[in-house]
Amino acid sequence: MSSNLLKGTMILTIGLLLSRILGVLYIIPFYQLIGEEYIGLYQYAYVPYSIMLALAVSGMPVAVSKFVAKYNTLGDYATGRKLVKSSMVIMTITGVLGFIILYTLAEPIASLVIKDNDAFVTVHNVATVIQYVSFAVIVVPVMSLIRGFFQGYQHMTPTAVSQLIEQIVRVIFVLAGAFLVIKVFKGTENTAVSFAVFAAFIGAIASMFVLYWYWRKLKPEFNELLEESGNTTSDVSLKNIYKEILVYTVPFALVGVINPLFQFVDMITFNSAMTQIGISGKESGVLLGMLNLTTQKLVMIPVMLATGFSMALIPFITSYYAKQDFVQVRRSLDQAFQILLFLTMPAALGIAVLSNEFYHLFYEQSDIGSTVLAHYAPVAILFALYPVTTAILQGIDRQKLIILNLLIGILTKLVLNTPLIKAFETDGAILATSIGYIVAIVLNMVVITKTLQYKSSMVMRRILLIVIINVAMLSLVFVCKWGIEHLFTVDSKFGALLVIFVTASIGAAFYGYVTLRLGLAQKLFGEKITRFTKKFGF
Template sequence: MTETKTDTQQQQMLRGTAWMTASNIISRLLGALYIIPWYAWMGKQGDQANALFGQGYNIYALFLLISTAGIPVAIAKQVSKYNTLGKMETSFFLLKRILYYMIGLGLIFGVFMYFASPWMSYLSGGDEDLVRVMRSLSWAVVIFPSMSVLRGFFQGFNNMKPYALSQIAEQIIRVIWMLLATFFIMKIGTGDYVTAVVQSTFAAFIGMLASYGVLFFYLWKEGKLKSLFGKQAVHPDINPTAIVIETFKEAIPFIITGSAVQLFQLIDQWTFIRTMERFTSYSNSQLQVLYAYLSSNPSKITMILIAVAISIAGVGIPLLTENMVKKDLGGAAKLIINNLQLLLLFIVPAIAGSVILAKPLYTVFYGAPDSQALLLFVASLIQVIFLALYSVLAPMLQAIFETRKAINYFAIGVLIKAILQLPLIIFLGALGPVISTAIGLGVPIALMYNRLHTVTHFSRKIVFRKALLICIITMLMVIPVAVFYWLFQFVLSPTSRMGSVIYLVIGGGLGVLVYGVLALVTHMADQLLGARAGRLRAKLHIK
């Protein structure tokens, strides 16, 4: 009987993982690929439009992070608990009460964002155009917290299909609205790029309505709507308010440390244009273009690298807490080494290959770059290593119950970033924010790494040796890719989108092939592929 139950749980886990993996891949592909036609339709205002879009989304992302405050995960845990105890009606009671709180929370943050938009626009060096963009996004902030709670409810039932399909529907409808609105405005209508950007950001609200539709459809299909919204019995043993307060207390540290990327981007947004206006002769429109080169344009690509790296390296983080609870420091040390190895195994060659092929990569998305755009793009790609390391080390530190240290190190990083920001902008221009971010993250990375070692005593020699080996095989990969790139320029220039696609397909394929073979030869791939690495070596006759 136990085996059957275990098999069922394993099947549920596999189905859930498959649905969420498919959802994440589809969502990220759509989030990256829409920019190609969207940017092209914006014409000469493409960089300004993307800067406007990025400035609005930086603030919007922070509002989403704060407004949910970890409540969806808490709902999933509570629903799973009461279902296991055979108290399904308690799960519905709890969800209904929490929904009221989250609707109120969404209204508070949405209204605040709407009315604070002029102030946030001024800090960003924007004007009424940016105010319009932020206000269009505030509608999505209103409904996101309650929608995310419904997703958490399905997660609590180990039913990830509605969760995943709601994410896919949200992205598909959002992108369709963005592209249709932009096409009609820019190609058929007035050609006002600001209105097109406003409709593109308002698409976030339309996408969430589609997500709501999918979630309510599955509530109806599974017969849960009546249980949720019908008359319910009072449960004196359940205190939703206490659960919300407790969840906020647990979630706040994760929100603080998890908001580093958004906060650093906001510091750039709120200081770069205003500082450059004061110390240079650039016009505001020129600075908007520079900001696009610095932040909005690279982030569409760099955030994909970071997200994939974190998803690969973060698999073992829940197990880290389990080992610490069991006081298994040896197991915790191994997990830390494995997580860091997995992160470096992906991120180092990905950054190196992207830097070599930076020009065709940029061209595919935004057209042929000038020298300044290319320089800032390469700098942003290199900066990814700092963003990725911080994004993995911070949750690992919290997983071993060192939350206060994680927050202190985060605060030190923000302080360093804030102190260096203005002098570096004044002396280095658009490169200043990139360097201040690297230093601002580099210090907490070093502190977190050292604290993890102090607590778990993992072997720094092993980490160094594995990192060195990854760097060596990455360099061996870079050589043929760089030679290909140099020689192929005599055949085809990477200044057109189609030509750049050919560069990426051949050069990227060559890099993946060389790195893959070297990773198999050195057995580094075993960490990522497991037993499949051995089968691949046998097929390729590699010892």
């Protein structure tokens, strides 16, 4: 299991990493094309879109991968095939309905977010970009269904490649469309943003072509497994199939929507709360753009590790839990928590320490932007932990508690957001998000601990060691950064890149050396890294 989990996770992680890098890099030229004020308009479209998408998809990739993995383990390959065939129609209908709902509700949503008389962009501007992005909801549910089917067979490559192609095509359309509108046809920034958000639909179409190619390639393998099982027709009724799928998908529909819902709470409360303490509509719109888009893009880079883990983890946990092999389930949890924090913590805290350089490199020199990023970046650790804990609960059939814990977390954010924003401005929104996530994660861990009798002092010791090493690494990075800034004038994007490259390289080298010397990396990543490190005397 350990090797397969790492392999599957690595494939998804690499694909997600490349996709995430593209998703951050394209913002640099796009930001320069449309400007700081209009970047907020861009994020106004994506928050309600993400919510509708999560509801339309209903956690389908994870639910289908869990369902298919479960029946494949039992040697029943026919039931998974039956599910996919019937679900194609249902997900198509769901996508069309999701599109109609989002398109129709665009103006009411925009009216909740902004007022014409106190903001830089109008209700009509916001409604238009929401309508343009809504077209992608038609395609994505079916696309997600197919990805889930592949993952159920532990084929992670189709998902990773299709995600990467989807992002590449989307980025090209965003930048080309914005450039043509503004530079060639001399159009407005509002029109450029509308074309940019429509790129989500174009990227989804490209991803569908990739998945179709993989389906043609892997279909003989699926057919062979079906024939070898001696059971080419499913004895499970569609009613029972969908009853089981519904149990899986409802929690994951809400899990997938948690981050957009937290952002939506900011969308509908941030501007009004800031206005009440004397901040102008234009300034609060810029700050909200920093919170929900520019810094969010950078903060979410470490989080893709959690996404890869949660997607790859579920089929394995489901399989072992179905066999009542609790020893392997606990080992899977040990490995997942340790590797996740081992990789996520230095990335998140490193971004916080180098926030000024990161914000300058990707966007512009901004004391406010870098401060928001510095305070927001550590929250990435919580963003990473949450999907893994929910994936574990999903794997051990605790769906109802996922919903309860999620709702409590969101309610916590909703109750605290306005008073904390009034008290601490942008930091208040970050603090409310952190508290909401902590509440949800703690509740999830309570369920995991009680259900699996999961108490690992070894994991706690390893986590403490990871924290200590990170503190030492960050201290070294901070000293190196201080030295460079006192020796050289760092006032350009190249200078920011140089500081990031030098300090991150030193930090990574230190982190790698110490964890290898202590044997921590070898214990987490297994035999392959052990064979490699022996050559270098570790």
